[in-house]
Amino acid sequence: MLDIKFIRENVDKIRGACETKRVDCDLDRLLTVDTHRRAIQQEADTLRNRSKELSGQVGLYKNPNSKWYQQALADGRTADELSAEGDKIQAESAQVKQQIKDLEDEAKTVADDFKALMLTVPQVPSEKTPVGKDESDNVEAQRVGEPRTFDFEPKDHVELGNGLGIIDIERGVKLAGSRNYLLRGAGTLLHHAVLRLAMDTIGMRGYEPVTVPVLVRDEMMYGTGYYPGGEEQAYRCERDEKSLVGTAEVSLTAMHSDEILSESDLPIKVAALSTCFRREAGAAGKDTYGIYRIHSFDKVEQVVVCRADEAESETFHHEILANAEAVLQALELPYRIVMVCTGDMGQGKVEMYDIETWMPSREAYCETHSASRFGEFQARRLNIRYRDADKRIRFCHTLNNTVIASPRILIPLLELNQNADGSVTVPKALRPYMHGMERIEMPE
RNA sequence: GGAGAGGUGGCCGAGUGGUUUAAGGCGGCGGUCUUGAAAACCGCUGUACCGAAAGGUACCGGGGGUUCGAAUCCCUCCCUCUCCGCCA
Numbered sequence: 092m093l094d095i096k097f098i099r100e101n102v103d104k105i106r107g108a109c110e111t112k113r114v115d116c117d118l119d120r121l122l123t124v125d126t127h128r129r130a131i132q133q134e135a136d137t138l139r140n141r142s143k144e145l146s147g148q149v150g151l152y153k154n155p156n157s158k159w160y161q162q163a164l165a166d167g168r169t170a171d172e173l174s175a176e177g178d179k180i181q182a183e184s185a186q187v188k189q190q191i192k193d194l195e196d197e198a199k200t201v202a203d204d205f206k207a208l209m210l211t212v213p214q215v216p217s218e219k220t221p222v223g224k225d226e227s228d229n230v231e232a233q234r235v236g237e238p239r240t241f242d243f244e245p246k247d248h249v250e251l252g253n254g255l256g257i258i259d260i261e262r263g264v265k266l267a268g269s270r271n272y273l274l275r276g277a278g279t280l281l282h283h284a285v286l287r288l289a290m291d292t293i294g295m296r297g298y299e300p301v302t303v304p305v306l307v308r309d310e311m312m313y314g315t316g317y318y319p320g321g322e323e324q325a326y327r328c329e330r331d332e333k334s335l336v337g338t339a340e341v342s343l344t345a346m347h348s349d350e351i352l353s354e355s356d357l358p359i360k361v362a363a364l365s366t367c368f369r370r371e372a373g374a375a376g377k378d379t380y381g382i383y384r385i386h387s388f389d390k391v392e393q394v395v396v397c398r399a400d401e402a403e404s405e406t407f408h409h410e411i412l413a414n415a416e417a418v419l420q421a422l423e424l425p426y427r428i429v430m431v432c433t434g435d436m437g438q439g440k441v442e443m444y445d446i447e448t449w450m451p452s453r454e455a456y457c458e459t460h461s462a463s464r465f466g467e468f469q470a471r472r473l474n475i476r477y478r479d480a481d482k483r484i485r486f487c488h489t490l491n492n493t494v495i496a497s498p499r500i501l502i503p504l505l506e507l508n509q510n511a512d513g514s515v516t517v518p519k520a521l522r523p524y525m526h527g528m529e530r531i532e533m534p535e
Numbered sequence: 536g537g538a539g540a541g542g543u544g545g546c547c548g549a550g551u552g553g554u555u556u557a558a559g560g561c562g563g564c565g566g567u568c569u570u571g572a573a574a575a576c577c578g579c580u581g582u583a584c585c586g587a588a589a590g591g592u593a594c595c596g597g598g599g600g601u602u603c604g605a606a607u608c609c610c611u612c613c614c615u616c617u618c619c620g621c622c623a
Contacts, residue, residue, distance in 0.1 A: 132585055136592040143555065143592095146604040150553035153603085158554045177603090184603040351545090351582090484582085 092471040093212050095125060104215050111222050111433035114213040121208040128201050135194045138187055145184035152177030210319055214468045216433050217442040223432030229445070230432065235416070236425030238449040243511040247452035248502045249381045252278065254513045256534050258382065258498075269379070270371060270386045274498060277531040281504070281517070282389070282497050284524035285422070286364055289391040289495035292418050298362040298393055303342035305365050306333050311345040314473035316439035316465075323372040339365035340491045343394035348473035351484060357477055358397035358407065362494060364389065382498045383457070391494035396475060396487045399467060404488040405442075408464045411492035412444055415460045418495050421520040424503050425449040427456050439468040446493075451506040459500055462492035 098105055102118065109116045151159045152173050163173060221230045252258025257278025263271040274282050294300050312318040312325065312334050326335040336342060343361050352359075367390050378384035393414060395407045412428070419426050431443040443463045447456035470476070470486040479485055508516045515531045522529060 129585060132592080136585065139592060142603080146602095147553080147555035149603050150555070154553050160554080181603045188603070 092209055092468060093214065094467075094471070095209070098122075098212060099125070101215075105212060108213045108215045108433075111216065112213045112436065112438065113224065113434050114211070114438055116211040116213060117208065118212070121205070121212065124201060124205050124208060128198075128205050131194060131198045131201060135191060135198060138191045138194065142184060142187045142191060145180055145187060149177055149181050149184060152180065207319075210313070210472075211438075213438045214441055214466060216436065216440070219430070220436065220442055221430060221432040222434075224434040225432075226435050228432040229429040229435060232428045232430050232444070234425075234427040235420070236423070236449075238425050239451070239507050241451075245451055245506065245509060246513065247381065248505045251505050251509055251513065251515060252382075254533060255515065255531050257281070257531065258501075260382070267386070270384065272382050272385060272498070277525070277528065278498075278501075280525045280528070281501060281521065281531070284517075284521040285495055285497045285500055285504070286389055286391055287524045288421060288520055289418050290362065290364055292421065293362040293391065293393055293414055293494050296414055296417075298360040298414075301343060301346075301361045301363045303339050303346070303363045303365055305336050305339070305342070305368070306331075307336055307341060307345070308333055311341050311348070311473075312336075314345050314348055315341045315469055316437070316472065317341065320438070324370050326368050326370060335368035336365070337369045338367050338390060339363040339392040340394060343392060344396070344469055344475075344489050344491065345473055347396060347475045347487075350475060352396075352475070352477040352487070354398065354477055354479055357487065358395055358403075360393070360395050362391060362393045364391045367496075381452075381502065383453075383502060385498075388496060388498060390496040393492050393494050395490045396470075397490070398477065398479070399485045399488055401466075404464050404466070404490060407490050408442065408444075408462065411490055412446070412462045415446055415462065415492055415494055419446065419448065419459075422500075422504065422518050423520075424500075424507065426459070431461075437463070439465050441466045441468075448500065448503045449507070450503045452502070457502075459496060459503075460493040462490070464488070464490040 093105075098118075099122070102122070105116075105118060108114070109118065154160060155170075160173065164170070221228060223229065246254070249258065249260065252260075255277065257275055259273040259275055260271075263273045266273075290300060306328065309318065309327075309332050312321070317325065317337065318334075321337075325337060328334070342365070343363055346361075347359065366387055368387050369385075371384055371386060374384060393411050395404075395411060397403050397407055416426075416428075426446050426448045429445050429447060431445055436443045440463045443461065445458050446460035446462070448459040449455075450457045466488055467486040469489045475487045475489070476484050477487055504518070505515050508518065510516060510530075513533055517525055517528055517530060
């Protein structure tokens with residue numbers, strides 16, 4: 092959500108953002124509704140003011156205990172007179188009350204309209220962000236490491252996982268339907284090893300480890316920007332009006348909603364390991380092979396809440412990107428960083444980098460991480476504020492990035508470290524988390 | 536899941552329908568006094584929206600209702616606590 096004042100004063104910028112982000116937002120209607128909304132408020136405020144005056148007067152005439160009433164009696168007025176005058180004022184007040192009621196009904200409709208429209212206004216992308224229509228217009232910024240070339244016919248992660256008895260998709264599907272899987276034995280060890288390495292790395296870099304709820308109130312989904320629009324992508328518990336999060340970003344960012352932080356609390360740096368749930372509606376037929384796109388997975392996510400300072404949040408954007416890179420480098424995986432273009436970045440984001448890791452079976456760099464900065468967009472929706480040095484209350488800036496998501500990351504990990512005999516060498520950084528295991532071998 | 540008690544400003548806490556302003560305390564800020572500090576005393580001290588401003592309006596957990604008038608009465612939801620039941 093943006094500041095309505097900012098929207099009023101920067102209509103062209105917002106219009107541009109709607110266009111380049113390909114966001115459907117009826118800006119003209121919003122501005123009309125806004126004008127109407129303010130006019131109604133002024134009128135209603137005036138009427139309420141009048142109503143307060145009148146009912147206060149009634150109070151004088153109708154309350155025998157008031158000093159004013161006693162004085163009136165002492166001045167020679169009778170109780171009947173006072174009562175009659177009170178009735179007259181009361182009648183006028185009742186009229187005003189009806190006017191207020193009518194106006195309030197209208198105000199409510201207009202306010203609902205206004206809110207719904209406000210939720211659709213996109214954040215303005217940074218100047219650096221490439222303009223483009225979709226993924227294909229993202230711009231590569233950097234490459235690290237070399238994709239491996241094989242001197243034998245390499246297997247993909249499904250063949251490897253089956254052969255080693257560590258990935259069992261068939262039984263996963265039996266249990267839970269398509270896009271589900273089991274990890275077994277060394278597969279589970281590897282999965283946990285990667286997540287623990289990520290938690291340890293982010294913890295050593297000054298991020299507080301947090302354990303969060305994964306089933307949250309719908310308002311947190313609205314607050315982080317997943318709703319409205321993303322309802323189809325989430326599992327929702329109708330009865331409880333709660334949703335399963337698709338990422339711990341939701342809980343980590345919303346944990347400070349409705350708070351006024353002091354500037355000395357900032358920046359807040361947190362990280363959580365959580366299961367993530369995604370319906371993947373509309374992705375039918377896409378990435379159906381293997382464990383690339385699945386309904387639930389585990390992810391370590393990092394979130395920063397900082398002061399409302401563009402330069403500061405840019406600095407943290409680079410920091411959270413570097414944190415993720417440190418993990419990939421420890422895992423010795425080749426990756427590249429792409430700057431996500433306007434059409435692919437999402438409504439709320441100012442700037443977004445994806446990290447794509449090389450996956451031999453897909454013969455491509457594929458998304459494994461996503462680092463976004465939102466400016467005030469999420470903080471406004473969630474009402475996360477702080478008091479600055481001048482004691483002014485301001486909205487914070489928020490950012491987030493993946494640290495590691497598994498089992499997706501197991502795809503490059505298994506495929507790049509495979510040997511001709513179908514075994515997989517465990518990267519050195521993971522061995523301490525796997526009882527020192529150096530290789531995952533074929534079962535006897 | 537059942538029964539009961541609650542939710543008031545940054546914190547504590549009074550307030551069961553009306554002299555139109557949520558008492559009082561703590562904390563915080565400013566001042567007087569002081570070489571400085573403490574104490575004492577005085578003043579200020581919530582958020583949001585509308586407005587050029589003056590000013591106005593809303594908010595006592597959320598939403599709805601009764602009334603000329605609601606922190607106060609009614610309905611409903613959320614949350615906290617106590618007891619019981621169930622339980623990893």
